[in-house]
Amino acid sequence: MKYFLRKLGMLLFTLFVALTINFFLPRLMPGDPAQALLGKMENIPPEQLDSLRAAFGLDSQEPLPLQYVHYLGNTLRGNFGVSFSRFPMPVAEVMRIAIPWTLALMGISTILSFIIGTGLGILAAWRRETRLASLTVGVFSFIRSFPYFWFGLVLIYFLAFKLRLFPIGGAYAVEATRGSAAWWLSVLDHGILPALTICISSIGAWLLTMRNNMINVLAEDYILVAMAKGLPLRRIRSLYAARNAILPSVTGFAMSLAFIVGGGLVTEMVFSYPGVGYMLYQAVNAKDYPLMQIIFLFIAASVLVANFIADIVVMFLDPRVRDGAK
Amino acid sequence: MDGNTMLELIDLRAGYDTVRGFVRAVDGVNLRLKSGEFLGIAGESGCGKSTLAYAIMGLLRDQARVESGAILFKGRDLVRASAEEWKQLRWTGMAMVFQSAMNALNPVLSVGEQLVDAIHAHRKVSEAEARAMAVEMLALVDINGDRLKSYPHQLSGGMRQRVMIAMALILKPDLLVMDEPTTALDVVVQRSIIEKIAELREKLGFSVIFITHDLSLLVEISDTLAVMYAGKVCEYGPARGLFDGPLHPYSRGLMNSFPSLTGPITRMGGIEGRTPELLALPPGCRFAPRCPEAVERCREAEPALLPAGADRSCACWLHGETR
């Protein structure tokens, strides 16, 4: 319980830090991008001006601490301002459309790559003498060095452009009626290639971590004891080796997840997949600062929550953590 | 060999491959263990006693292997046993207790699960029966049955080691190999574990090979003692005799040394210098460079382990006159 509360406290605090970064970033930037932006835009409607003011604290009479309090209050009330590029749509509305796509794409591909990568890592350590194991490790280490977006481009070029197996971009067939069977099929069809990009690019990270953990665990005395006891190999591999080796993997979820989410965002940009990543790309190009800010907040919050969940999973997997002994 | 012999090692050589060559950690060891006997093996770290224990259990791993010789367990040569034979023999015929129970117990499984899966690996019994066996065994080592649900980290160091002993004895093996089972424990707990082992041996009648660097402890509890130095047995005989008068200068040194208070970095009080590197052994007697009594002959030729009085043997040129 103490562990749970500590992790919950950490979650809330990191969320708070993310919020604060979000507040101070535009205010600390040199060269005042907001002023430049204001100069460029003519006839700005008043709502947009307010939104700009909220985002940058422009010609605000309030002192910084008060602005900060107002910002926190607005955030809690879900008031994030209005998008520049999709004026007069509130940025929260823009997010509402984009989030399901990202959650589905990234959620599914991250879980898949975790399962596949971890499984392959277990096997690669268990049968580390074999050629196949070294080959797998080698191939995925190579793939891991690819930039995500470039790997996405390569897949598009060969599988979508040359072989025409998949659509080149987007998330669904525009001509299909939303919600119809044909539409859902098109969603699947459009999702495979970006999901494949994220999956294949990130498997290597899980695989290598799990393999190294497994190799370390396999050298422990309790594995030797399990062998000596004459336990079936499958049981040793799963309950004695993998069960212990996966703990650092789940704990290390934080680091890996931050990378994979980053990679996933760029993958969306390459595939024009209408999720949060692509939205961020458009926001950056349109200098839509309010949208950028909420996207950053959303991504940070999701990664933090995912980490919190991973911490809770560790609590169930590791009795030592449950007792606060570790 | 007579029917009373439990284990016999014949000219056993074992070691491990390194980049610099094969390191022979056990170099031609001959030992015999009678049924019900308590054999103590003493020596500093690096003398090959642990390699010997793992070789007997068939648990040498990584680069380690038996090079030559025989391990006869109840007349059957284990060196040539298949993996399947080993699997059936281990834990039912011979079991092992490791130095650190913390490392030997799986941290994420409860004590009960780990005891029960040893039973299930060898006996076709129901879950309830297996649990009953586990509770019974824990009772023998003075641990309450509701500890089955406990995880290793929830137990004290002494309790963990007693759980390990219960786990080793759960299938009533004939031979128990113990590799420094008390080194990681404090003196009081160490004492209680030793007494527990003696009591259980009375009750269950298994043989014991007890390995430690603490010779003074061994002379109290063993029937027979073997002192190892640099891969070889340098003195062998009844514990009583060795206690009254160690023959080998190394044994004398070990007897005089005291365990250090800082734990694993034990400085041998009685003996100057360090154990030789196995890849760069000195000519002649392996102990000669550190031996306070060494004469010229000791540096020229290696003494063999030869009988030295009733039931005893010793590998030292200085005992030439007794031969």
Place this chain on the structure above:
Amino acid sequence: MIKGFLRTLVSNGKSLVGLLILGAFILIALLAPIIAPYPPKADRVETVVALGPPATNEEQIKEETPSADLDILTYRSTTTKDYQKVIHYFPLRAKPSAAHILGTDQAGHDLFSQLVWGSRVSLFVGLSTGLFVTLVALALSLVSGYLGGIVDDVISFFTNVMLVIPGLPLMIVIAAYITMRGVAPIIIILCISEWPYPTRLLRSQVLTLKNRDFVRVSASLGERTSFIVFREILPNMISIAMAEFFAMSMLAMLGEATLEFIGLGNVAVVSWGTILFWAQTNGALLSGAWWWFLPPGLAIALVGTSFVLINFAIDEISNPRLRKR
């Protein structure tokens, strides 16, 4: 210490391959002016020819128009009294040919030359970020791990907090606010998002070392803190710090390429990331111009793999369990 470490690296097959690849790329970057056929931003070649006899002169003055689909002059020449200047414009978006083995981009720049010159920026950003981040992490972890107490609490708390704030979105947002001049801003942004990773790892290594017997003995003998930190702890952190250096360099290289690909870098700089940016902006993919976008990515992947290989070896050296049997 460092010498011995390097010797071990060279004797390990994996790291030797890694070092060779990395060395080759560094060589290419250093020798870019020699290896690249043209300067990275050249879109033409100018040749000055002394005036010859009038008969041939007439031929040279002739202006040529290249194939009809390219609405631009490839050749143009101006003639003065004494010499004639012939300007050979590179074709735009050309396919690979003998003159341009990887073709040209939308502005007529030779892509092979850009690839060669681009290695300078990509390697420089990657390695210098890696170095800088590792040094910062070393300093923080030594202070935090060795001093302990409140200093350690504060540093490790902020490390843990920043660790989970996703780096790429943070980099994107920061980059969107500032104007890129040169590559320094990118290096700073990369440092801001990378520092927590090595700091956490190195700190736990300091804690481990601090409890080793030899350090404890020195501490109990009253050795100066600076002696313990620099003579006893630091030398034992070299291999793990090297591993972090390569890991962070790789991350930085990927991060730089990503930022530039999105268009957040300085697009006027020639690097592997900006080549990919221009390829994407000009639809290289859907016009089938694989020679435009494949090579820069492969180059990044190769350098990245060399880092991974070197790190495999370092892992094996510092963790005997990972060694091949």
